[in-house]
Amino acid sequence: MAIRPYIPGEVEPRVQERWARENAFRAEEKAGVEKFYCLSMLPYPSGALHMGHVRNYTIGDVISRYHRMRGRNVLQPMGWDAFGLPAENAAIKHRTAPARWTYSNIEHMRGQLQRLGFAYDWSREVTTCRPEYYRWEQQMFTRLMRLGLAYRRDAEVNWDPVDQTVLANEQVVDGRGWRSGAPVERKSIPQWFLKITDYAEELLQGLDELEGWPESVKTMQRNWIGRSEGAEFEMAVCDRDGVTDPAGRAIRVFTTRPDTSFGMTYAVLAPEHPLVTEVTSDGQREAVESFVEQARRATEEDRLAVEGSLEKRGVFTGAYLLNPFTQQPVPLYLADYVLMGYGTGAIMAVPGQDQRDWDFAECHGLPIIRTVAPPDGWEGEAYLQDGPAINSEWLDGLQVVEAKERATQWLVDQGLGERKVNYRLRDWGVSRQRYWGCPIPVIYCKDCGAVPVPDEDLPVVLPEDVSFMGVQSPIKADPDWRRTTCPECGAAAERETDTFDTFMESSWYYARYCCPDADAQLDERADYWLPIDQYVGGIEHAILHLMYFRFYHKLMRDAGMVEADEPATRLLCQGMVVADTFYRDDEDGHQQWINPADVEVERDARGKPVGAQLRADGQAVQFGGVEKMSKSKNNGVDPQRLVEKFGADTVRLFSVSDSPPHQSLEWSESGVEGSSRFLRRLWSQVMAHVETGAGEPLDAAALNGEQREIRRLVHDTIAKVSDDISRRYTFNTAIAAVMELCNHLSRFDGRDGPSRAVLQEAWLAVVRLLAPITPHVCEELWSELGGEGPLYAAAWPEADEAARERSRVTLVVQVNGKLRARLEVEPGATKEEAFEQAKAIENVQRHLDGKSIRKVILVPDRLLNIVVG
RNA sequence: GCGAAAGUGGCGGAAUUGGUAGACGCGCUGGAUUUAGGAUCCAGUGGGGCAACCCGUGGGAGUUCGAGUCUCCCCUUUCGCACCA
Numbered sequence: 001m002a003i004r005p006y007i008p009g010e011v012e013p014r015v016q017e018r019w020a021r022e023n024a025f026r027a028e029e030k031a032g033v034e035k036f037y038c039l040s041m042l043p044y045p046s047g048a049l050h051m052g053h054v055r056n057y058t059i060g061d062v063i064s065r066y067h068r069m070r071g072r073n074v075l076q077p078m079g080w081d082a083f084g085l086p087a088e089n090a091a092i093k094h095r096t097a098p099a100r101w102t103y104s105n106i107e108h109m110r111g112q113l114q115r116l117g118f119a120y121d122w123s124r125e126v127t128t129c130r131p132e133y134y135r136w137e138q139q140m141f142t143r144l145m146r147l148g149l150a151y152r153r154d155a156e157v158n159w160d161p162v163d164q165t166v167l168a169n170e171q172v173v174d175g176r177g178w179r180s181g182a183p184v185e186r187k188s189i190p191q192w193f194l195k196i197t198d199y200a201e202e203l204l205q206g207l208d209e210l211e212g213w214p215e216s217v218k219t220m221q222r223n224w225i226g227r228s229e230g231a232e233f234e235m236a237v238c239d240r241d242g243v244t245d246p247a248g249r250a251i252r253v254f255t256t257r258p259d260t261s262f263g264m265t266y267a268v269l270a271p272e273h274p275l276v277t278e279v280t281s282d283g284q285r286e287a288v289e290s291f292v293e294q295a296r297r298a299t300e301e302d303r304l305a306v307e308g309s310l311e312k313r314g315v316f317t318g319a320y321l322l323n324p325f326t327q328q329p330v331p332l333y334l335a336d337y338v339l340m341g342y343g344t345g346a347i348m349a350v351p352g353q354d355q356r357d358w359d360f361a362e363c364h365g366l367p368i369i370r371t372v373a374p375p376d377g378w379e380g381e382a383y384l385q386d387g388p389a390i391n392s393e394w395l396d397g398l399q400v401v402e403a404k405e406r407a408t409q410w411l412v413d414q415g416l417g418e419r420k421v422n423y424r425l426r427d428w429g430v431s432r433q434r435y436w437g438c439p440i441p442v443i444y445c446k447d448c449g450a451v452p453v454p455d456e457d458l459p460v461v462l463p464e465d466v467s468f469m470g471v472q473s474p475i476k477a478d479p480d481w482r483r484t485t486c487p488e489c490g491a492a493a494e495r496e497t498d499t500f501d502t503f504m505e506s507s508w509y510y511a512r513y514c515c516p517d518a519d520a521q522l523d524e525r526a527d528y529w530l531p532i533d534q535y536v537g538g539i540e541h542a543i544l545h546l547m548y549f550r551f552y553h554k555l556m557r558d559a560g561m562v563e564a565d566e567p568a569t570r571l572l573c574q575g576m577v578v579a580d581t582f583y584r585d586d587e588d589g590h591q592q593w594i595n596p597a598d599v600e601v602e603r604d605a606r607g608k609p610v611g612a613q614l615r616a617d618g619q620a621v622q623f624g625g626v627e628k629m630s631k632s633k634n635n636g637v638d639p640q641r642l643v644e645k646f647g648a649d650t651v652r653l654f655s656v657s658d659s660p661p662h663q664s665l666e667w668s669e670s671g672v673e674g675s676s677r678f679l680r681r682l683w684s685q686v687m688a689h690v691e692t693g694a695g696e697p698l699d700a701a702a703l704n705g706e707q708r709e710i711r712r713l714v715h716d717t718i719a720k721v722s723d724d725i726s727r728r729y730t731f732n733t734a735i736a737a738v739m740e741l742c743n744h745l746s747r748f749d750g751r752d753g754p755s756r757a758v759l760q761e762a763w764l765a766v767v768r769l770l771a772p773i774t775p776h777v778c779e780e781l782w783s784e785l786g787g788e789g790p791l792y793a794a795a796w797p798e799a800d801e802a803a804r805e806r807s808r809v810t811l812v813v814q815v816n817g818k819l820r821a822r823l824e825v826e827p828g829a830t831k832e833e834a835f836e837q838a839k840a841i842e843n844v845q846r847h848l849d850g851k852s853i854r855k856v857i858l859v860p861d862r863l864l865n866i867v868v869g
Numbered sequence: 870g871c872g873a874a875a876g877u878g879g880c881g882g883a884a885u886u887g888g889u890a891g892a893c894g895c896g897c898u899g900g901a902u903u904u905a906g907g908a909u910c911c912a913g914u915g916g917g918g919c920a921a922c923c924c925g926u927g928g929g930a931g932u933u934c935g936a937g938u939c940u941c942c943c944c945u946u947u948c949g950c951a952c953c954a
Binding site: 215216219220222223224226228230253254255256257268312335336337338339341342343346347348349350354355356357359422423424539542543601603604605606607608609657658659660663664665666668670671673674675677678680681723724727728730732733735736737738739740743810812814816817818819822846854855856857859862863865866867 | 870871872873874875879880881882883884885888889892893894895896897898908909914921933934935947948949950952953954
């Protein structure tokens with residue numbers, strides 16, 4: 001009897017054709033059915049899928065298919081984050097248009113995704129560079145302009161003086177332009193911002209409700225928002241004797257430690273503070289101007305070099321401020337450790353209770369006063385913990401919390417200041433001086449200023465048929481595109497030529513999938529599907545994307561487009577895909593990285609690696625450790641090659657079998673071969689079973705002990721796999737459990753009717769348990785087994801609790817916590833019964849011999865521990 | 870510096886509520902099959918003794934009848950933030 005061989009290259013296309021023919025994964029809004037929206041972060045169409053994509057999308061697909069089998073109405077869409085810088089770079093390099101390059105990449109990658117058999121509803125595909133998508137984003141922006149939630153102000157960019165263009169941060173390499181090599185300058189130009197800071201408090205509070213989000217992501221977002229409570233107050237400018245400035249000038253400072261104000265020994269302005277010139281004395285003017293200039297020119301590297309170090313640069317302004325608590329003057333300095341962008345750009349300095357102030361005071365010979373008593377034996381440096389206040393008149397003796405409260409209240413009562421909450425979070429700068437992005441829908445008129453493009457004139461379409469002249473954005477270079485008329489007064493006017501940050505498109509695509517053809521940004525279908533029940537993506541998006549997307553969702557909520565407060569209830573961040581790296585040193589001492597697929601590893605008799613050679617020449621190569629797959633380390637693996645060699649199911653299986661989703665996955669060719677081997681074995685076992693026959697209908701009551709044991713294993717496995725997939729997200733242990741079951745089934749070869757029935761039930765279960773992970777081979781085996789209907793629509797198996805009951809259980813017998821024997825007992829055996837039987841075991845007896853029994857502990861049905869002394 | 874996570878065989882990892890450490894897979898060893906290689910199948914595989922038994926989850930202490938799991942101290946690694954007053 002010849003069993004049909006397993007050929008993934010034939011099975012998979014056949015099964016995929018069926019899915020397509022039957023519209024298997026088309027999602028429709030259905031009343032009365034529990035919906036499940038499962039979303040994987042959409043890819044940038046860079047040209048080809050990499051292993052990170054494959055892993056991400058396999059995880060999402062496993063969850064989707066599981067919930068579909070559980071009877072939920074599942075939506076799993078896919079789309080393209082199609083705007084972005086790489087398309088411009090490719091356009092310059094290959095002399096093509098970014099749009100053409102992008103669309104052709106999308107074609108190719110869509111084919112790759114389809115070859116992997118992901119259960120997407122392709123009818124909802126969204127491509128963010130299409131005007132029918134971005135017009136709604138433009139409309140949202142003009143609405144935000146009218147609400148004052150979008151505004152324009154000057155902000156710094158990286159300016160390449162040779163190419164005469166703005167550079168993205170990633171285009172700045174070692175402080176130089178990536179193409180010109182010229183030192184990058186800081187330049188201030190007007191740019192658009194979204195007022196995310198208005199939502200800072202809600203974005204922070206909302207995290208507490210997101211129980212299905214990883215704690216690490218929430219912590220990162222909390223830190224990023226960086227809420228701190230304190231007080232803001234004014235200090236009058238004065239001379240060294242404390243005589244206040246006749247012009248009545250004052251400096252506002254923010255502090256989280258108003259309780260330490262009596263320890264203020266100086267104050268500091270950021271170099272960019274607007275009052276610097278005004279307050280600087282003539283004697284200090286030269287020194288101050290040179291310091292400001294030096295700070296202005298400081299590059300990112302300069303900043304990093306001194307950040308956090310003891311070196312604190314600064315200069316005296318010649319002015320003093322009057323400490324309202326003591327009525328004493330303190331010298332006013334300029335220092336670059338104070339940032340203009342946070343608080344008021346000015347601080348009171350308390351070296352005794354702040355390490356940065358301490359370092360500055362040490363550098364500049366300023367006095368240090370402690371206002372919180374450190375514990376005995378405290379040596380040097382600022383003291384930041386709790387303790388009783390000292391040297392602080394009416395605060396003395398109070399603990400920090402109480403002292404803060406009193407000091408703040410005093411400022412309020414005196415009319416000098418108020419309570420203040422500051423956030424580290426900054427408004428979101430959305431202007432990019434790039435071509436391949438969504439045009440910012442604004443018209444500049446000499447008389448009317450910045451005018452939003454009226455809804456009826458949207459979208460402002462980005463021309464796609466362009467050629468790059470050098471590096472300049474084609475729409476900036478094209479006066480015809482810019483030229484327009486003012487929507488308000490009709491006078492000649494110019495369009496904005498900047499485009500949006502691409503995070504804008506990825507901030508709302510998830511909602512557009514719900515109604516991709518709506519003649520509005522969203523329609524009522526959005527509220528059917530939202531919020532997302534499961535979002536899957538990389539941890540690298542923990543802060544920016546996941547913050548912007550929460551923010552944008554709240555903007556849409558406040559515009560009445562959606563009801564939910566948060567876009568996604570559960571979030572899973574998958575780990576990186578990593579691989580071995582190998583290299584050789586060339587003559588110049590540079591490392592030549594060699595792809596692991598071309599390397600043969602040599603091992604000793606224990607299996608321990610002892611060396612590695614390049615297959616091509618048999619010569620040794622060096623092991624460079626395990627690293628994230630990357631071009632620079634040449635350790636990437638092309639999923640396309642793997643799919644061609646092993647089939648989609650094997651690639652999918654391996655990408656979730658070797659570690660839990662949130663951990664990094666170590667790629668290994670032999671691991672992939674192991675996955676392939678398992679599927680081939682599964683195939684031949686099921687086919688052999690089908691050949692032998694399914695037997696009679698299952699009669700659970702008529703089974704013998706061995707058959708019952710197999711059934712018990714089957715139903716235990718069903719329970720475990722269900723829990724692993726739905727609650728724990730540990731697909732690796734789910735797969736291990738199924739493999740273990742298959743190993744048992746292969747050893748059980750009953751030919752009688754009841755045995756066949758038990759096996760039939762078992763294989764039908766196995767095929768369904770694996771269906772979310774390896775859907776093609778399972779679909780085929782399901783139909784071979786005579787399963788009813790298509791597997792993608794089959795019901796998830798239920799664990800039969802009666803079948804899981806045991807007639808005997810194995811107790812572990814310990815003496816003083818050490819394993820000495822195993823004991824078969826009735827389930828529910830009492831301590832006394834178990835102890836009596838255990839005493840009879842020789843090996844137990846030997847350890848009890850001559851000793852008195854102190855205590856006997858029973859963990860029912862698991863363990864008996866006899867404590868002797 | 871601050872914050873978070875982690876450290877278990879030769880390797881990836883398992884042990885879910887404090888209860889048999891090493892599931893499952895890879896690698897390795899031996900055998901079968903094969904003209905051979907590959908593939909496949911069977912058996913073994915933490916270390917030391919090769920028997921009883923002892924040792925073993927980064928290191929050290931502690932709690933407990935019992936600790937990979939809990940507490941404290943230390944070491945290491947990864948990630949995030951990084952002068953945010």
